[in-house]
Amino acid sequence: MSARRITRTRLFAATTVALAALSLTACEGDELTGSPAPDSATSATADANNAQPAGSAKGDTGEKDSTGSTGSNGSAGNDHASDTGSGTGSGSHAAGTDKGSDKGADSSDSDLPGKCSASDVRITAATAPRPINHLLLTATNTGSKTCALPEYPAARFGEAQSVPPVAESSKPQSLTTLAPGESGYAGVRLSSGDGSGENGYETTTLTIPFEDGSVATVRLPAGGVYVDTALTVTYWQTDASNALEY
Template identity: 45%
Template sequence: MRNRHFRRTARTSVLGTAALLAALTLTACQGDDQAAADSAPAPSAPSEQPSDSPKAPADQQKDSTGSDADSGSASGSDSVSSSGSTHAEPAAQKPKGTAKDTGADSGPVTRACDGGNTKVTITAVTRPINHMLLTVTNTGSKACNAYYHPFLAFGEAQAVPPVYEESKPQAVVTLSPGQSAYAGVMTSSADGSGEGGYSTKDLTVSFQNRQGSGSTGPSSNVPLAKPVYVDSTLKVTYWQATMTEALTY
């Protein structure tokens, strides 16, 4: 009887001990799970916009300079303005041609002045002595160039008079419609040293071509108010832009 009671007590003690160990083990497992949960990283927040969301309004896509952020850089020679219109690069402009120290031009081809697009007059002047002023005026509708110097023929002269080389301008004189150019003419020597003098009321003026290799276009017959005396010292200047320059020589 005593042994049976002892065995029951021992069995109860073993069962109690086992239950206690199981409870302790469960408590430890729960503590480990809680620690693991505390140390796990927090889940990442979802993105603010889905990948297929519509683009922001156009005015929000421009950067601080006012250009479209996704437009990229322009290629080729054309450029795009802020209004979206395309502008071609301006064509390179040719420099206006003037021939320095030659009396001829190197710019765009312009028609030479001649007797068909000008009016020519000649007048006597008091200074310099024995000089006259030749004036050519563009009567056409387009500009013309008064190249080099005029070819003069007084009366029945067989040769044109020489030119004052020092009067050569830096550039050809271009005449717009209505504008004039001038040339000074020394008709005879003041001291009577000239030879072969004669008087005439006839004067023919011819114009030089662009190359300076001869005359061009029709000549002009210039009426003289009274006979003009000329001799071997007859000389002419290059065409000048002003009367003052023409009468300097």
């Protein structure tokens, strides 16, 4: 083998060793300076942390809690609305009940007889056979509706400025009401039987006012009547005999 060929062979071997050394050095440099491939779990955690910075999570949670509280308030608002609705319903029911009661009361009142008037009633006066010095007043309903007489006849004889007292013991349990054609009765003691009465006078006129302001003029027996301070009337009665017991 020639010297030249030996030299080339050595040069080629040296070059190969040098190239191998350079390659090995490059690989070791890469291993020393390069970053290892990131683990998938670690990468996911980093991404999550980058998406939501530390410290903001609690703040967001607090805001969500606040929102939750607002939701509770909303529920309270709904409860309030429900209470309001219930109140409205109860109020309507109460109003309806009161209205119905008022109508019932009005209907009941409408069934009661009205008060008699002088235009509805004709009053006559007759001398009673007994007791002495007594008149019997008869009030007859000449109208077409039932009516209630006043408690007693506020009789005014002649020019008298006051009405006679009423015998309280003659008061009936209720007002005397007259259907059309029916009559009520009242007794009048004109004077004392023993002459103990005072300021006596004779009169031929008698008027009896009604509660509506109308006045009935009553015709007295012929010759008129004599009255004194013993003058007394009874309450209106449904029976003539009761009217003459006092």
